[in-house]
Amino acid sequence: MTSAAPGNHLSPNLPPAALVELVGAVLAQDLPAIVRAGDPVLRRPAQDFDGQLDDAVLGNLISTMRRVMHEAPGVGLAAPQIGIPLRIAVLEDQGVQDPEVAAARARTPLPFTVIINPRYEAADGSVASFYEGCLSVPGYQAVVERPASITATYTRPDGVTVTEGFEGWPARIVQHETDHLNGQLYLDRAVLRSLSADQEHPRWAQPTVDDARRGLGF
Structure with missing residues (x-):
């Protein structure tokens, strides 16, 4: 299965000069705000990065995205989430201390990773x-x-394109952020009957979703 992008309501790519101006305006903020669902930038496939930003600006953008991700806090952030329609995402997860949760979710630490123009496909038929x-x-x-296991191809900030396998929770993070770059939110793929407000979620926060399946009927 490859990641797919919706084909409706597409807007033309920003010219390079306009994109550079937009990035400059975002980076001028001390800590850019995270864009919320309902903003069109989250529903349009982002533009491929092909050198529109020089190395210094790209480095500043990546550093800023990492700070925004940490401040949130989160384990991934895509450029459209701060209003920039470029196929760039940052990922980082320290994992969890609970060994039962870590084992059930295959949640191994994911070191800080930048993925540019990523794409992925399932490595086998297993799902989680x-x-x-x-x-x-x-x-x-x-x-x-x-x-549960994917093969992802992406470009690093140094311009080298790599193909790498991801499993477990790191694979989930890569897929979630790549979906953002394709104009998709996780709710597009979610089992909506499982939807839980944060205040109610602790009752379903076991290592697996078995209790939630029984309790919410999905």
């Missing part, structure tokens, strides 16, 4: 279902079934 949340959709979480 867990609750996900999103910094652009605050207040709720829902179960999403995703491939």
